[in-house]
Amino acid sequence: MSGVLGSVPTELVGKVVTPDDKRYSRVRSTYTVIGSPAVVVLPESAPDVAAALRFAQERNLQVAVRSGGHGLAGSGTNDGGLVIDLRAMNRVGVVDRRSRLVRVEAGARWAQVAQALAPHGLAISSGDHGNVGVGGIATGGGVGWMVRKYGLTVDHVRAVEVVLAxxxxxxxDAENEPDLLWVMRGAGAGSGVATAFEIDAMELREVGYAQLVTSVDPAGGTLRRWADIMAGAPRELSTELRLASQGDGSTMAVITAVVTSDTSSVIRKVLEPLFKVGDVLGQQAHVVPYPELVSPMHLHENTGQMPARTTNGLLTEMSAGAARALVRASAGRDPLMVQMRSLGGATHDPEPSATAFAHRHQNVLVIGAAFPPNVRNTLRTGWAPVAPYMDGAYINFESAPTKDTFARFYPGPTGDRVLELQRRYDPDGILHPRPTA
Ligand SMILES: Cc1cc2nc3c(=O)[nH]c(=O)nc-3n(C[C@H](O)[C@H](O)[C@H](O)COP(=O)(O)OP(=O)(O)OC[C@H]3O[C@@H](n4cnc5c(N)ncnc54)[C@H](O)[C@@H]3O)c2cc1C
Structure with missing residues (x-):
């Protein structure tokens, strides 16, 4: 490499991709954004990450950090700056089988993690997609298929290896640098570059997996029943509900349920109340190995192929008004894609102050997404009637983070502590432009 960037530091030789490199088209973008970085560094170790950060600062290049490239804000790339792409740091290993402690590098995808842990009879509740990166989920939250049973991914992170700005x-870990551990579990983006995590995995091989389709009452009755059923459900049951506009003003719901049991009779019993959610038109249930839910079939290159815009909020109560507003948002002329994820159960166990993910009383994560051509308007107008019902938000499903969204991600004292620690660990704001006062 030569020209404006000058020569490459010795430790990064062979690990740097510039626009004249034939690999560039495969590394420039994320899932939602086509980027034009001046340079993408593919580190193989923590010292490589440190060298990349020095290289960027010496040349005054903006830094983007990328693990799986699935971030909805597209902050895993930039234009004219330096991207640290951790894909080569993707090892997954069992540290101690008896205590179920595993070490996972940040650039692994969750499909790779599930594949690597399955032969040991272990799994980690992460997200619903195998191509999402470990780094983004394990520093932001991690609302997985088994979230009510096991809580968030960050709740199981015991130690983080981090390169500071x-x-x-x-x-x-809890004994050494507990403040850094605290901020990396929920507000890691902008606090440091996580290169690996030690995580308590779960003893798990197979789960019950069911899908059912039901018509949706426009007055909100179906959503209220779903929320009531989930409030009374055992922790073994986690569900995702997607509203699907039928184009004629009516809406259907597709509910995916995961039961953390491999015993058919238990699965049937746990699922039974869910079949009373409404006028169920179709259903199926199977016992499947956990890795099928975050399948290697999900793995793909990210080329900016999904220029959607997403926002989200957390619901404490599915009131009649909230349920009606959600059905309307998904059924209008320019509908939003509305997805809801059940919370509660183990997500309520930690104290709000235990990690930088403070939302420990809400019961539903609501995600709204708009697709081209009219993404900004559709999202703004579709989400506006829903927003007043929300009680906080989750950083990982936000396309346009601002000072206002920061206050929703990190309410009150949590936000104060996140800002204080980000100022301590990254005083010049190299890793993340922070909201200004
Ligand atoms: C199809 C799809 C499905 C999803 N499903 C779920 C789900 O089920 N549950 C859920 O909780 N979320 C889900 N998400 C959201 C997901 O949590 C975020 O998009 C997450 O940020 C993606 O992680 P990544 O490593 O792939 O992202 P990247 O684009 O690589 O990173 C996004 C940002 O996270 C930060 N970051 C990434 N890696 C590191 C690191 N190693 N150290 C410090 N900061 C880092 C950086 O600020 C970075 O810019 C989904 C997203 C998509 C697109």
Missing amino acids: DGTIMRA
């Missing part, structure tokens, strides 16, 4: 390499 100034290149310092740290290991944060």
Whole structure:
């Protein structure tokens, strides 16, 4: 490499991709954004990450951090800056089978993690997609298929290996650097570059998996029943509900349920109340190995192929008004894609102050997404009637983070502590432009 970027530091030789490199088209973009970085660095170790950060600062290049490239804000790339793409740091290993402690590098995808842990009879509740990166989920939250049974991914992170903005390499756990561990579990984006995580995995091989389709009452009755059923459900049941506009003003719901049991009679019993959610038109249930839910078939290159815009909020109560507004948002002339994820169960166990993910009383994560051509308007107008019902938000499903959304991600004292720690660990704001006062 030559020209404006100058020569490459010795440790990064062969790990740097510039626009004249034939690999560039495969590394420039994320899932939602086509980027034009001046340079993409593919580190193989924490010292490589430190070298990449020094290289960027010496040349005054904006830094983007990328693990799986599925971030909805597209902050895993940029135009004219330097991208640290952790894809080569993707090892997954069992540290201690008896205590179920595993070490996972940040650039692994969750499909790779599930594949690597399955032979040991272990799994980690992460997200619903195998191509999402470990780094984004394990620093942001992690609302997985088994969230009510096991809580968030960050709740199981015991230690994080981090490179700070100034290149310092740290290991944060409960005894050493507890502040860094705290901020990396929920507000890791902008606090440091996580290179690996030690995580308590779950003893799990197979789960019950069911899908059912039901018509949706425009007055909100179906959504209220779903929320009531989930409030009374055992932790073994987690569900995702997608509203699907039928184009004629009516709406259907597709509900995906995961039961953390491999015993048919238990699965049937746990699912039974869910079949009373409405006028069920179709259903199926199977016992499947967990890796099928975050399948290697999900793995793909990210080329900016999904220029959608997404926002989200958390619901404490599915009131009549909230349920009606959600059905309307998904059924209008320019409908939003509305997806809801059941929370509660183990997500309520930790104290709100235990991690930087403070939302420990809400019961539903609501995600709204708009697709081209009219993404901004559709999202703004579709979400506006729903927004007043929301009680906080989750950073990982937001396409346009701002000062206002920061206050929803990190309410009150949590936000104050996140800002204080981000100022401590990254005083110059190299990793993330922070909201200004
Ligand atoms: C199809 C799809 C399905 C999804 N399903 C779920 C789901 O079921 N549950 C859920 O909780 N979320 C889900 N998400 C949202 C997901 O949590 C976020 O998009 C997450 O940020 C993606 O992680 P990534 O590593 O792939 O992202 P990237 O684009 O690589 O990173 C996004 C941002 O996260 C930060 N970051 C990434 N890696 C690191 C690191 N190693 N150290 C420090 N900061 C880092 C950086 O700020 C980065 O810019 C989904 C997203 C998509 C697109």
